[in-house]
Amino acid sequence: MSKHLLEAEGLHKVYRTRNGTDFTAVQNVSFYLGQGETLGIVGESGSGKTTVAKMVAGMIPLTSGSIILGDKALSGTKRIRSDKRSIQYVFQDPVSSLNPRWKIRDIVAEPLKLYFQMNAKAIDKRVDELLDDVGLPREFKSRYPGELSGGQCQRVGIARALAAEPAVIVCDEPTSALDMTIQAQILELLKKLQQQKGVSYLFIAHGLEVIYSISHRVMVMKAGEVVEAGETKQIFHDPQHEYTRSLIEAIPRINIPQFQ
Ligand SMILES: Nc1ncnc2c1ncn2[C@@H]1O[C@H](COP(=O)(O)OP(=O)(O)OP(=O)(O)O)[C@@H](O)[C@H]1O
Numbered sequence: 001m002s003k004h005l006l007e008a009e010g011l012h013k014v015y016r017t018r019n020g021t022d023f024t025a026v027q028n029v030s031f032y033l034g035q036g037e038t039l040g041i042v043g044e045s046g047s048g049k050t051t052v053a054k055m056v057a058g059m060i061p062l063t064s065g066s067i068i069l070g071d072k073a074l075s076g077t078k079r080i081r082s083d084k085r086s087i088q089y090v091f092q093d094p095v096s097s098l099n100p101r102w103k104i105r106d107i108v109a110e111p112l113k114l115y116f117q118m119n120a121k122a123i124d125k126r127v128d129e130l131l132d133d134v135g136l137p138r139e140f141k142s143r144y145p146g147e148l149s150g151g152q153c154q155r156v157g158i159a160r161a162l163a164a165e166p167a168v169i170v171c172d173e174p175t176s177a178l179d180m181t182i183q184a185q186i187l188e189l190l191k192k193l194q195q196q197k198g199v200s201y202l203f204i205a206h207g208l209e210v211i212y213s214i215s216h217r218v219m220v221m222k223a224g225e226v227v228e229a230g231e232t233k234q235i236f237h238d239p240q241h242e243y244t245r246s247l248i249e250a251i252p253r254i255n256i257p258q259f260q
Contacts, residue, residue: 040215094154151182
């Protein structure tokens, strides 16, 4: 049995590019995630964050390395249903991550049908509860994604992830397509849901300011490697690496009043 809920060891990803050459996107990345904890993964564009996130979620194969959830080693992409259920993904673009031809009811009900034996009445009740959980009116059930704002679509994406009752939700820049006020509301919602349900987040972000308030620990990536990892406060107040310092300097101070 592993010590933590999730342990990733020596993750390595080599992509075969279109011109037939190999490109190493992620090298020797290791981290752990405790139950009810948030690990923020931060780094500039192309640093390998999404590649790590997708390997953890079983969406792309690992070139090498291991991922252990609880006491179980997870295979790359050929995961059994219960392992797929345990790690859910919230995407960066809330609108395009939802099927435009499906009503909100059907989108949120999909994991319920896939993972749990529930009758139609129970599904309807659970969809209502999930919409309540993410702060959306129940009437939205009969709407389509195109009739909702970006922030509302992201709430639907979160409800869909929660429907699977996962141990871990990978949040891949879930607020970067949203404006500042909506960003803050979604972060608050994710924090509230974590307190209520004890779910763990792997939270990907470009900049440190987004993850300051939500992450217990932070892992900084650059060019496919981890340059620094530690408690959020330590990373902000006593960064050890020049690259981390440059990310901190890039933050407009007004965005994180607690940090001043
Ligand atoms: N399918 C692929 N084939 C080839 N190279 C890829 C593929 N997917 C990603 N890459 C490359 O791997 C590197 C890491 O990409 P990744 O998307 O993981 O970075 P990221 O840190 O999430 O970036 P962003 O913040 O822009 O999403 C990049 O150089 C990217 O071009």
